[in-house]
Amino acid sequence: xxxxxxxxxxxxxxxxxxxxxxxxxxxxxxxxxxxxxxxxxxxxxxxxxxxxxxxxxxxxxxxxxxxxxxxxxxxxxxxxxxxxxxxxxxxxxxxxxxxxxxxxxxxxxxxxxxxxxxxxxxxxxxxxxxxxxxxxxxxxxxxxxxxxxxxxxxxxxxxxxxxxxxxxxxxxxxxxxxxxxxxxxxxxxxxxxxxxxxxxxxxxxxxxxxxxxxxxxxxxxxxxxxxxxxxxxxxxxxxxxxxxxxxxxxxxxxxxxxxxxxxxxxxxxxxxxxxxxxxxxxxxxxxxxxxxxxxxxxxxxxxxxxxxxxxxxxxxxxxxxxxxxxxxxxxxxxxxxxxxxxxxxxxxxxxxxxxxxxxxxxxxxxxxxxxxxxxxxxxxxxxxxxxxxxxxxxxxxxxxxxxxxxxxxxxxxxxxxxxxxxxxxxxxxxxxxxxxxxxxxxxxxxxxxxxxxxxxxxxxxxxxxxxxxxxxxxxxxxxxxxxxxxxxxxxxxxxxxxxxxxxxxxxxxxxxxxxxxxxxxxxxxxxxxxxxxxxxxxxxxxxxxxxxxxxxxxxxxxxxxxxxxxxxxxxxxxxxxxxxxxxxxxxxxxxxxx
Numbered sequence: 285x286x287x288x289x290x291x292x293x294x295x296x297x298x299x300x301x302x303x304x305x306x307x308x309x310x311x312x313x314x315x316x317x318x319x320x321x322x323x324x325x326x327x328x329x330x331x332x333x334x335x336x337x338x339x340x341x342x343x344x345x346x347x348x349x350x351x352x353x354x355x356x357x358x359x360x361x362x363x364x365x366x367x368x369x370x371x372x373x374x375x376x377x378x379x380x381x382x383x384x385x386x387x388x389x390x391x392x393x394x395x396x397x398x399x400x401x402x403x404x405x406x407x408x409x410x411x412x413x414x415x416x417x418x419x420x421x422x423x424x425x426x427x428x429x430x431x432x433x434x435x436x437x438x439x440x441x442x443x444x445x446x447x448x449x450x451x452x453x454x455x456x457x458x459x460x461x462x463x464x465x466x467x468x469x470x471x472x473x474x475x476x477x478x479x480x481x482x483x484x485x486x487x488x489x490x491x492x493x494x495x496x497x498x499x500x501x502x503x504x505x506x507x508x509x510x511x512x513x514x515x516x517x518x519x520x521x522x523x524x525x526x527x528x529x530x531x532x533x534x535x536x537x538x539x540x541x542x543x544x545x546x547x548x549x550x551x552x553x554x555x556x557x558x559x560x561x562x563x564x565x566x567x568x569x570x571x572x573x574x575x576x577x578x579x580x581x582x583x584x585x586x587x588x589x590x591x592x593x594x595x596x597x598x599x600x601x602x603x604x605x606x607x608x609x610x611x612x613x614x615x616x617x618x619x620x621x622x623x624x625x626x627x628x629x630x631x632x633x634x635x636x637x638x639x640x641x642x643x644x645x646x647x648x649x650x651x652x653x654x655x656x657x658x659x660x661x662x663x664x665x666x667x668x669x670x671x672x673x674x675x676x677x678x679x680x681x682x683x684x685x686x687x688x689x690x691x692x693x694x695x696x697x698x699x700x701x702x703x704x705x706x707x708x709x710x711x712x713x714x715x716x717x718x719x720x721x722x723x724x725x726x727x728x729x730x731x732x733x734x735x736x737x738x739x740x741x742x743x744x745x746x747x748x749x750x751x752x753x754x755x756x757x758x759x760x761x762x763x764x765x766x767x768x769x770x771x772x773x774x775x776x777x778x779x780x781x782x783x784x785x786x787x788x789x790x791x792x793x794x795x796x797x798x799x800x801x802x803x804x805x806x807x808x809x810x811x812x813x814x815x816x817x818x819x820x821x822x823x824x825x826x827x828x829x830x831x832x833x834x835x836x837x838x839x840x841x842x843x844x845x846x847x848x849x850x851x852x853x854x855x856x857x858x859x860x861x862x863x864x865x866x867x868x869x870x871x872x873x874x875x876x877x878x
Contacts (some may be wrong), residue, residue: 300346300355306385307348309418313710317340317495323349326437326469331487334471335494343379346439346469348414351380354439357388359410360434364462366418368445368792369785370395371587376441377415378569389413394430396420396782397825404429418446418454419782423827425461435462439744443472443479449785449792450778452478459486494630505618508656509642512633513810516731518549520633520658521605523729525555525583527659527667530629531575531600536617537788538606538813539821546605549583560586588613591620604632607641609794611648631656637761637811658732672709685801762796763814766836767805767824774827775800781809783824783831784817806836 293314294307315323318336325332326349328618336342350363365380367373377393384391392406394416403420407429414421414430424430438459440446459468459482472479483490512520525533537543540561547559558572558581575581577596586606602621608614622628632653634642646653659667688747769775777798784790784807796808809817814835823830 293350297327297348299352300387301825302386302746303348303351304354306383307344309385310382312344316345318342318493319345319348321493321495322346322469323438325491325493326350326467329467329600329629330468331490332469333483333487333490333492334469335492336471336473342441342471343376344383346441347376347380347383350437350439351383351387351389351590351778354389354412356413357390359412361411361414361430361432362434363413363437363439364421364432364435364458365415365441366415366421366437366446367415367441368417368449368451369419369782370397372442373415373417374518380415381411391415394420394424396423396779396827399637400429400869417782418451419779421458422454425458432458432462435466437467437469438462440468440470440472441469443482444474445475445792447476447478449781449795450798451782452482454778456482456486465519503768505630506621507618507630507632507651507653509632509634509653510637510658510732511636513731514635517605517633517727518546520732521546522553523549523659523664524554524603524631524633525550525658526553526664529667529671530582531598532579532596533583533601533603534591534596534599534620535583535603535605536591536608537585537587537752538818539820541581542585542606542816547583550583550585552588555583556581557585558845560584560591591617596620600627600629602628602630604630606812606819607632607634607638609641609813611645613793614645615649635812645780658728660728672781697774761810762808764806764808764836765817766805766834767826767831768803769831770801770803770805772802775805779826780805780824783826784809790817 292313294304297315299307318334319341322332322334322342322345326346332346332517334342334345336345346365350365354362362790365373365376367376373393373395374727379393380391380841390406390409390411391413392411392415396417396419403424407424416424421430425432440455443455446452468490470479470483470487498634510520517686521535535543535546537546540563543559543561547557550557558575560569560572572581572584573596576584577598579598585605601620602618604617606616608617618630619629621630623678632642642653648765656657767775767780777800780798780800781792781795784795785792790809794810794813797806798808799806817833818835822833824833825831
């Protein structure tokens with residue numbers, strides 16, 4: 285059915301004055317396209333299907349009607365929002381709390397990987413809104429600690445991602461547990477067949493809203509790449525940032541630990557940088573974003589999940605410290621620059637084993653990703669001196685303060701004007717940490733080697749096809765990980781997906797085949813993600829308990845570990861299970877005489 289005519293201001297929605305004050309305080313001026321269409325539809329009581337990507341403003345699109353409906357509060361759960369990951373659930377909670385303002389509405393977040401105690405206390409105290417991941421919400425339902433009998437509105441946020449992560453069965457169970465007379469809002473960037481089936485089953489005469497989708501187009505962004513061994517990526521990153529001018533810069537790291545390490549390494553080199561990841565609370569995240577938007581910091585290093593919804597107008601550069609595993613994530617990352625007709629530059633640091641994947645991205649997008657040489661010391665020095673020259677030239681155009689004139693006269697009196705200028709430049713150079721005394725090498729670092737794309741394009745990478753080989757040796761671009769728990773402890777594939785996605789910030793689409801046996805489980809992931817998990821996340825939180833994670837032992841078709849040696853047969857020695865030879869000589873078994 286067609287959507288209602290879009291509104292041009294938040295006042296047109298006739299929201300409670302307390303909500304409007306919160307909207308103004310947050311700096312919202314006009315509704316985004318998804319908000320303009322979804323808010324009036326939801327406020328009229330209709331079920332809604334919203335086709336919109338992350339960053340489109342969909343949280344406020346369902347959050348404002350939700351809070352308008354629940355503005356009187358209460359201690360019974362009246363609305364529930366399902367989100368695929370812990371980080372997204374926390375972000376939705378933070379967004380709702382920022383909109384609550386003076387309303388007597390309490391919100392609680394339910395997610396896995398943490399003890400139940402704090403969540404149970406919040407539920408017992410009474411809340412109006414629950415935001416949670418499907419697995420943990422279902423756990424509370426099964427424990428009897430969550431009652432959905434009073435739910436009036438149920439929101440599915442990023443339904444396609446929940447499908448991709450294997451949570452769709454849990455989502456259906458939650459939908460079935462809610463009252464039949466409830467409103468449902470389903471938001472999804474894409475509409476796979478299973479999502480349409482759920483919509484047809486659980487939504488009643490929904491209004492379908494589709495805002496303009498951003499096509500997989502990156503022609504307005506300058507794309508570059510340089511090949512860098514993993515061990516030298518932080519050095520290469522610092523060189524790229526030092527060698528060229530940039531406004532606000534967003535760097536993507538695969539894991540939270542990687543983001544924190546990169547931010548620390550860049551800060552040690554004198555850059556104004558902060559990390560943005562799931563370990564930060566809402567206050568810390570808002571402080572980082574405020575400092576980036578105001579120009580007080582130049583660089584933010586973030587994970588994909590933590591960067592959801594991040595929109596900074598003057599973002600000039602995006603850098604992939606770790607190349608994403610799929611094309612859509614690559615486009616979403618680099619699409620954060622080049623907004624509103626501005627120039628944008630995207631740079632990817634690619635390890636040698638990732639070159640084929642980047643080649644696939646280039647073919648799929650029909651765009652040229654130009655090779656970039658690792659900047660040398662001489663190039664970096666030249667850029668620093670160029671910036672210094674530009675700043676001084678800009679200073680000559682401004683009217684100096686009277687105090688500076690007096691200082692200049694005093695310095696000139698002590699010697700020549702040239703000597704005073706040189707002394708002032710020396711102070712600036714030292715303050716910038718520039719070393720002009722030692723010779724600058726014009727060659728790239730020893731670890732940087734020129735690299736060319738292969739002339740012949742290979743087949744589509746396995747991580748793009750979504751197909752996985754049968755149980756056995758993993759594919760060459762995958763590694764198999766082992767968890768010493770299985771179905772006997774209630775572990776399901778979606779629990780493993782959620783644990784890896786939440787604990788390590790790995791997108792669900794990057795997780796491959798999962799095998800859950802009685803007392804053990806196996807999961808396949810791309811090699812680079814597996815290495816990060818084994819290095820930074822030796823323990824995963826599965827169903828409320830820490831479970832060690834290790835590399836699975838390779839197996840042959842004989843049931844013995846690969847590389848194991850078969851004990852050679854020796855007829856003069858007894859079988860290993862026979863201990864009779866200790867008391868008497870071994871003799872071959874013969875049938876007894878009758």
